[in-house]
Amino acid sequence: MLRKLTPYLFVAPLMVFIALFTYIPIFASLNLSFREWNFLSPDMPFVGFRNYEQLLASRDLWNSLWVTTLFAVLSVPLRLGLALVIAAYLVRETVHVRLLRGALFLPSVTSTVSIAVVFSWVFSTDYGMVNAILGTFGLGKVQWLQNPHLALWVLIFVNTWKQIGYDIVIYIAGLQAIPRELYDAAAVDGGKRLHVFRRITMPLVMPTTYFLLVISVIEAFQVFTIVNVMTHGGPAGATDMLVNLLYEIGFVLFDIGRGSALAVLLFILLVGLAILKSRIIGRKVHYEA
Amino acid sequence: MSQKLQTTIAASMIALLASMGVAEAATTVKFWHSFNKSNGEALDKVIAGFEAANPDIDIEAEYVGNYNDIIAKLQAAIPARRAPDAVILEVTRYGLFANNNLLTDLTPYFDADPLKDDLYDYAREVGVIDGKNYVVPFNSSTPVLYFNKDIFARAGLSADTPLKTFDEITAAAKTISEKLGSEGVSGIAAPGQFARWGLVMANDSEMVDPKTGEILLDKPNTIEAYQWMASLVKDDKVSSPDGVTDEDNGRDAFLAKKVGIMMNSTGNYVGAKKALGDNLAVRPMPCNKACSVPIGGAGIGIMSTSEKDVQDAAYKFISYAASPEANATWFAGTGYLPINKKSAALPVAKEALATQPGIDVAIESLPVAHGRARTTVVTWMRTTEYKMWEAMALGQRNVEETMKDFAAQTRAEEKRVSN
Amino acid sequence: MKPENPILAGLALVAGLLFLSPVLYSIWMSFQTVDAYYAGELGFTLDNYARAVGQYNFARYLLNSLIVSGLVTLLGITFATMAAYAFARYSFRGGNFLFAATVATLMIPSHISLIPNYLTLAKVGLLDSYAGLILPAISNGFAAFFLRQYIRGIPKALDEAAYMDGATSLQVLWRIIVPLSRPAIASMALYIFITEWNNYIWPLVAVGKQDLYTLQIGLARLYRINPGEGLIDWPLVMAASTITILPVLLGFLLVERHLVRGITMGAVK
Numbered sequence: 001m002l003r004k005l006t007p008y009l010f011v012a013p014l015m016v017f018i019a020l021f022t023y024i025p026i027f028a029s030l031n032l033s034f035r036e037w038n039f040l041s042p043d044m045p046f047v048g049f050r051n052y053e054q055l056l057a058s059r060d061l062w063n064s065l066w067v068t069t070l071f072a073v074l075s076v077p078l079r080l081g082l083a084l085v086i087a088a089y090l091v092r093e094t095v096h097v098r099l100l101r102g103a104l105f106l107p108s109v110t111s112t113v114s115i116a117v118v119f120s121w122v123f124s125t126d127y128g129m130v131n132a133i134l135g136t137f138g139l140g141k142v143q144w145l146q147n148p149h150l151a152l153w154v155l156i157f158v159n160t161w162k163q164i165g166y167d168i169v170i171y172i173a174g175l176q177a178i179p180r181e182l183y184d185a186a187a188v189d190g191g192k193r194l195h196v197f198r199r200i201t202m203p204l205v206m207p208t209t210y211f212l213l214v215i216s217v218i219e220a221f222q223v224f225t226i227v228n229v230m231t232h233g234g235p236a237g238a239t240d241m242l243v244n245l246l247y248e249i250g251f252v253l254f255d256i257g258r259g260s261a262l263a264v265l266l267f268i269l270l271v272g273l274a275i276l277k278s279r280i281i282g283r284k285v286h287y288e289a
Numbered sequence: 290m291s292q293k294l295q296t297t298i299a300a301s302m303i304a305l306l307a308s309m310g311v312a313e314a315a316t317t318v319k320f321w322h323s324f325n326k327s328n329g330e331a332l333d334k335v336i337a338g339f340e341a342a343n344p345d346i347d348i349e350a351e352y353v354g355n356y357n358d359i360i361a362k363l364q365a366a367i368p369a370r371r372a373p374d375a376v377i378l379e380v381t382r383y384g385l386f387a388n389n390n391l392l393t394d395l396t397p398y399f400d401a402d403p404l405k406d407d408l409y410d411y412a413r414e415v416g417v418i419d420g421k422n423y424v425v426p427f428n429s430s431t432p433v434l435y436f437n438k439d440i441f442a443r444a445g446l447s448a449d450t451p452l453k454t455f456d457e458i459t460a461a462a463k464t465i466s467e468k469l470g471s472e473g474v475s476g477i478a479a480p481g482q483f484a485r486w487g488l489v490m491a492n493d494s495e496m497v498d499p500k501t502g503e504i505l506l507d508k509p510n511t512i513e514a515y516q517w518m519a520s521l522v523k524d525d526k527v528s529s530p531d532g533v534t535d536e537d538n539g540r541d542a543f544l545a546k547k548v549g550i551m552m553n554s555t556g557n558y559v560g561a562k563k564a565l566g567d568n569l570a571v572r573p574m575p576c577n578k579a580c581s582v583p584i585g586g587a588g589i590g591i592m593s594t595s596e597k598d599v600q601d602a603a604y605k606f607i608s609y610a611a612s613p614e615a616n617a618t619w620f621a622g623t624g625y626l627p628i629n630k631k632s633a634a635l636p637v638a639k640e641a642l643a644t645q646p647g648i649d650v651a652i653e654s655l656p657v658a659h660g661r662a663r664t665t666v667v668t669w670m671r672t673t674e675y676k677m678w679e680a681m682a683l684g685q686r687n688v689e690e691t692m693k694d695f696a697a698q699t700r701a702e703e704k705r706v707s708n
Numbered sequence: 709m710k711p712e713n714p715i716l717a718g719l720a721l722v723a724g725l726l727f728l729s730p731v732l733y734s735i736w737m738s739f740q741t742v743d744a745y746y747a748g749e750l751g752f753t754l755d756n757y758a759r760a761v762g763q764y765n766f767a768r769y770l771l772n773s774l775i776v777s778g779l780v781t782l783l784g785i786t787f788a789t790m791a792a793y794a795f796a797r798y799s800f801r802g803g804n805f806l807f808a809a810t811v812a813t814l815m816i817p818s819h820i821s822l823i824p825n826y827l828t829l830a831k832v833g834l835l836d837s838y839a840g841l842i843l844p845a846i847s848n849g850f851a852a853f854f855l856r857q858y859i860r861g862i863p864k865a866l867d868e869a870a871y872m873d874g875a876t877s878l879q880v881l882w883r884i885i886v887p888l889s890r891p892a893i894a895s896m897a898l899y900i901f902i903t904e905w906n907n908y909i910w911p912l913v914a915v916g917k918q919d920l921y922t923l924q925i926g927l928a929r930l931y932r933i934n935p936g937e938g939l940i941d942w943p944l945v946m947a948a949s950t951i952t953i954l955p956v957l958l959g960f961l962l963v964e965r966h967l968v969r970g971i972t973m974g975a976v977k
Contacts, residue, residue, distance in 0.1 A: 004800075006794075006798065006877050007794040007798035007800040007803060008794075008800065010790045010791060010793055010794035010798075010877075010881075011790070011791040011794045011795070011803075011806055013786075013787040013790065013791075014787040014788060014790070014791040014810065014847055014852055015791070015806060015809075015810075017787065017843070017846050017847035018809065018810065018813055018847040018849065020828075020843075021821060021825055021843070021844040021846075021847060022813050022816060022821060022847065022849075023809070024824070025820060025821030025824035025825055025828075026816070026820055026821070028823075028824035028827070028828075029820050029821070029823065029824055032823065032824070094717075095717070096716060096717035096720040096721065097720065099720060099721065099724060100720040100721075100723060100724045102724075103723075103724030103725075103727055103728055104724070104727060106728065106957070106960060107728075107731075109902050109956055109960055110731075110906075110953050110956055110957065110960075111905070111906050111923070111924060111927075111949075111952045111953055111956065112906055112908065112924075113906075113908060113923075113924040113927050113928050113952065114731075114927060114949045114950075114952045114953045115731075116928075117927060117928070117931045117945060117946075117949050118730050118731055118734045118946070118949060119730060120931065121734065121942055121945075121946075122730045127746070127939075127942070129730060129733065161727075218817075221817075222817055222818075222819065224819075224908070224909055225908045225909070225924075228908070228909075228912075228928070229928050229931065243819050243909070246819055246822070247822075247909065247913075250822065250823050251913055256823060259823055260823055263819060263820045263822065263823065264820065266817055266819060266820065267816070267817055267820040270815070270816075270817045271815050271816065274814075274815035275815075
């Protein structure tokens with residue numbers, strides 16, 4: 001009897017917490033998304049799909065979807081492209097390569113708030129590092145974070161700076177799994193470096209690329225900390241990414257119904273992306289084993 | 290020997306009992322407020338004065354952030370049952386809490402308090418909704434126009450330059466930006482939300498009708514005022530966008546002598562005086578189409594969720610904070626308006642009036658000062674206004690179209706919160 | 709390893725420093741006085757640290773971050789290891805379903821639970837407590853999944869030999885599985901710790917009392933309220949930022965290899 005119970009006892013603590021803080025909240029959000037509540041009133045009337053209708057009719061949601069998509073579409077290829085090139089250089093095991101790898105990897109494990117604060121200074125108008133550097137070339141001050149056309153680029157830059165070390169490390173692992181003989185064969189054939197990179201390296205790290213592509217897209221849809229610290233979604237909504245909008249609706253305007261409706265939409269979107277990921281990866285990953 | 294021992298024991302017993310007695314009588318009032326820096330120091334003095342006079346009450350004060358932060362944190366605190374006992378609430382945004390029965394009606398306290406007759410009408414009025422008194426004013430203010438005389442002189446402007454109309458202000462700001470732009474000095478700080486409201490009133494309009502609650506965001510004069518404000522940033526470029534995305538930035542730049550003109554609450558007077566010294570000049574707000582300024586600032590409310598004895602203690606504090614002594618200290622330490630008729634006669638206030646030129650500008654504009662709407666939707670409107678203003682001032686959206694959209698959204702929201 | 713080319717090594721060093729220059733500069737700035745900073749002069753002071761720790765309570769925030777991240781790691785890795793062991797070694801009714809439910813948490817965005825978790829913890833009065841910060845972060849589906857894969861690679865014969873000697877399943881877990889999975893457990897523990905250390909949105913909404921702020925919340929708030937009259941007191945903010953970075957930075961230097969191995973093991977699965 002006890003023997004039969006053993007596995008359940010082992011999984012119980014984890015399962016209880018997963019149920020309490022991951023699965024039950026999904027249903028709670030769904031329930032709240034059909035209600036009208038602001039934390040203050042004692043009752044929360046059922047309003048049907050009204051929150052969804054209002055959300056889908058609002059300028060803010062579409063702006064936010066657009067900004068988030070833009071962020072993903074611009075930042076992900078940039079990150080992956082740069083990471084692959086750098087990884088191809090850093091794949092060799094020498095002391096200086098290890099040091100450089102360490103330096104590049106460091107930001108990805110460092111506090112995002114710290115990085116956001118440091119880069120708020122770097123890009124600040126009057127005393128920032130970037131404008132000071134531009135100044136030495138005789139260029140004028142740029143309002144990086146106050147200009148709606150630039151702020152998103154700044155966030156993309158900061159996010160890339162922070163995350164690229166992770167991508168590089170993953171790529172290096174992927175590259176190291178490529179058999180040396182392939183390169184040796186290519187060298188015998190007199191392949192040029194660029195040619196080898198395009199014909200051998202790129203296709204063979206495809207599985208890694210897919211993996212990184214999907215996780216970084218999903219990550220892009222969940223960016224919040226740098227937005228909250230650096231721009232609050234501004235200027236004029238130019239960096240109002242989805243999770244920031246969720247936070248603003250839920251914990252600044254306290255429109256709990258509409259906030260929950262947005263959470264549900266975000267959930268559907270991301271689970272959709274994740275399913276797409278498993279499909280793609282399931283189909284395209286042949287090389288890995 | 291044994292007698293001595295007995296006496297000692299008896300004495301310590303008495304001391305112990307006495308200390309327990311005190312411990313039991315002490316009431317702690319959790320108080321959230323919005324004052325830091327020099328205003329925070331002035332508040333500390335007021336609290337210290339109260340605690341000295343009421344040793345059985347302990348005020349546990351916490352600086353929460355600006356008015357927006359307080360509103361957000363208070364709203365989040367309700368389901369978590371972690372609201373404070375007393376809280377500073379901005380005078381247009383407590384309706385949300387009052388109308389959800391979260392604030393105690395202070396009318397019974399107030400009616401029994403001699404303080405009632407000492408408060409100026411303008412100050413008392415802002416705490417009332419539908420005849421019920423929810424907050425007692427603490428830091429009342431109006432916006433004023435500050436400028437830096439040194440910057441004016443360097444730009445070749447006399448200290449008497451007229452700054453009555455929008456055009457006159459634009460002209461002065463342009464001169465400063467042209468002459469001193471290369472030194473990193475800009476003409477005028479982008480107006481913060483309180484000043485924006487004031488400028489709408491100076492253009493003979495309102496955001497929300499204070500009597501009927503009608504939303505006036507799309508009235509031609511309101512739109513015109515916003516067009517002018519936005520033009521300072523996007524067309525004339527005499528205001529830095531830094532002050533648009535974070536309005537405190539505009540004030541900080543003025544204090545750092547990087548900006549010539551700033552329209553802001555009179556509550557910034559003492560801080561500005563410390564930073565600028567004799568170069569600080571103060572004028573009334575412009576009268577573009579009308580001379581009318583909003584009464585701003587905040588009062589202290591008591592949460593209905595607190596225990597009765599804590600509420601009583603909190604009211605004692607509120608009453609003390611509005612007393613002539615406390616109010617005079619506060620006025621002299623910050624520049625906020627005197628709310629008590631007797632404060633101005635006290636030495637500390639007299640000295641401030643005599644030695645701090647300009648601290649009285651706000652007092653003199655009181656005849657044209659008006660209370661504003663405080664309906665439930667105002668909280669939402671003010672939170673949303675920031676985003677709208679950014680879009681207009683940074684040239685992302687057409688002003689007229691944005692204000693019409695904003696008005697429509699606010700009306701929809703009002704309908705939502707009222708049913 | 710190949711012999712070093714000194715020129716390349718020098719270039720790599722410069723590139724690394726350049727890449728990290730914003731952070732390095734911020735650390736340097738934290739030792740300047742605010743006046744010297746704005747005047748563009750050089751100085752040295754520890755005053756910013758004294759103020760961050762004293763006046764602005766960062767010692768307390770550091771302690772809070774250590775307690776919260778430490779307990780989340782301890783409980784999280786314990787629960788994940790136990791579950792991973794069961795998933796790897798037992799076949800039981802509902803086991804596949806539970807495992808699928810565990811893996812599926814990887815796809816679920818944590819933000820959907822933000823409002824409900826806030827309300828749940830509000831209802832039981834646990835907001836503004838360490839428990840409120842810790843409990844929602846304990847379950848880690850990724851760690852459980854990862855460790856399960858790892859444990860499956862350990863020969864079952866070892867377990868069976870122990871059972872023959874009369875060991876209980878708990879003893880097998882503790883004496884055989886845990887020691888043999890040490891590298892995997894260490895990487896997962898690190899991963900959990902770093903994730904929790906840098907956690908932002910949950911403590912942002914869950915904590916109202918300043919005494920319970922974690923470093924992330926304390927730093928974001930310090931930056932937001934703009935300490936200093938007039939211009940922002942960047943040196944003070946950077947001292948606080950350095951305090952926030954430092955523990956992870958030091959930890960990083962000690963365990964970089966583990967970390968990298970853990971991350972790559974997770975990715976190339």
